Amino acid sequence: MTDFDVRPVAEDERRATFDLLGRSLHSDRISDESWARYGDSWPAAHKFGAFDGHTPIGIASAFDTEIAVPGGAVLPLGAVDGVGVRADRTRRGVLTAMMAAQLEDFAARGIPLAALHASEPTIYGRFGYGSAALGKTVWLPVPASRLHERVPVGGDVRMLTPEEAVKEIPALYRRIGLHRAGMIGRPAGWWPIAHDRIAGPHGSHVVVVHSGPDGDDGFVVYDTVDRRTLESPDEGAVLKVRELHAADPVARAALWRFLLSVDLVSGVRARYRPVDEPLALMLADHRHARTTDIEDDLWLRPVDVAAALGARTYRAADPVVLAVTDRMLPANTGHYEVSPGGARRTDAAADLALDVDTLGMLYLGQWSATELAQAGRVEVRDAAAAARADELFTTLAAPWCGTFF
Known part of the structure; x- marks a missing residue:
């Protein structure tokens, strides 16, 4: 049994959760003047807090926006703009519970991709986020x-x-x-x-x-x-x-x-x-x-793998079947055929196997399948498949976010 509950943040809990986030990131408490000026930019919508009774001990915030993907399509995006746990309640499952609730909310609302800027890069891979663009x-x-x-x-x-x-x-x-x-x-x-x-x-x-x-x-x-x-x-x-x-x-x-x-x-x-x-x-x-x-x-997380893969374009190469594993959103786990014509679920044998965080690294074209395989992030089941995936997923311009959130 846990000693906290995770639930949506209420309107009258906005400032307390904002202060909690600031403390977890070692920032000063926001003044009354600054809160009056900027508090509306911290709405209750799409925020999940961990609470010990009525006291917030964790916050996972996001806002809805959109993101450009290779080929020019623009998809709905859950932009994760603030995650923190009170220092005396870390390493007790609080972060995992909040991130799970947030991902389930994205999936329920039909948002195919989520993204964030990682304060510590070792944290977010286990929640399915991968480093997808460099600056x-x-x-x-x-x-x-x-x-x-x-x-x-x-x-x-x-x-x-x-x-x-x-x-x-x-x-x-x-x-x-x-x-x-x-x-x-x-x-x-x-x-x-x-x-x-x-x-x-x-x-x-x-x-x-x-x-x-x-x-x-x-x-x-x-x-x-x-x-x-x-x-x-x-x-x-x-x-x-x-x-x-x-x-x-x-x-x-x-x-x-x-x-x-x-x-x-x-x-x-x-x-x-x-x-x-x-x-x-x-x-x-x-x-x-x-x-x-x-x-x-930018760190990227496919929330709906089929929708995300189907929305971007691919270069000319023979198809590749990816076996994707998603432990937090099991509905994504399965095989997907990627070809110049798009992507679809399939029962065909996999050429490459990877976790969903690695798919996030591959998706925008920053990293090649060959690089990821050499780093141990992709399991190669067909020796020629990595080169085909390289060609399919490559982009002429490097991905870039260019927005702080």
Whole structure:
């Protein structure tokens, strides 16, 4: 018998569960002023709490949105945006019970995919999540870094006021669209806490927009870090890029050109950029673009394996039969034939066998079946099948999320 209950969070339990999440992540308790300003971004809907009586001891939060998958289809997504257990109640099954309730809710509501950003990568594999997209951190020294003369030039850039940043960027993000597999929609509740808080009147970030012939088509959000010290009083500041989105190469180049032109700056640092963004090739001297880190940018969990596999496209190769095992959602366990024409359940013998978390790693195209097999994550039953799966699942562009949640 457990000494806690897992159930949906009630309206009057929102702040208590938000404070619990903050404490579990070692953040300060939210002030009354901040809660009044941003509390509506923490609705009770789609949150499961673990309770000892009326006292919350755990929280698993999510919001409904959508995600782009290879081929351009956009699917419903359960975005898991906050998971925590009170420090004195960890390792007692609280997390497992909440994650199970959350997954069952996703499945009952017909949501085919779930995603999260993992605070600790060893936690979420056992719940069926796999590292599905990577992001790189790049460092560009200034003024040494400059774009070469053949990089596209066009349009104008303008700096927004905080009020304009709050008003204009949500529509611009929608206009740019989910053009890369792994990108997710940003519902209305996402913006106040994730964007307005840092870029609005009470924030410190700067927002710059690019406009082309058809209007606004790109933006960058960044903060400035002062590096001056008593020993180095003339050290330039660093621009920390939080996000940069553009509809085309011209807009992207213009935003990078702007960042590299800001005065009294010693460098630009951008985290979670697409791993295939050709930033080094855009420079006159490609050696100045230094990748300092590569991290997981998105973890993905197939909730309805048949629906998820059937929604994306595949390249030309002979079919492969996957044996998928899902211990938390047993209805997914079975064999699936994947071919250029799509995917379907089958009774045919499996060519490759894998757990559902590994399917999440394979799904967006970040990892190949051959890599996963060599790492012991895929059991190869037909020696030629991994190469066929590589061709079927590969994508021209690397997956990328580009949204914090």
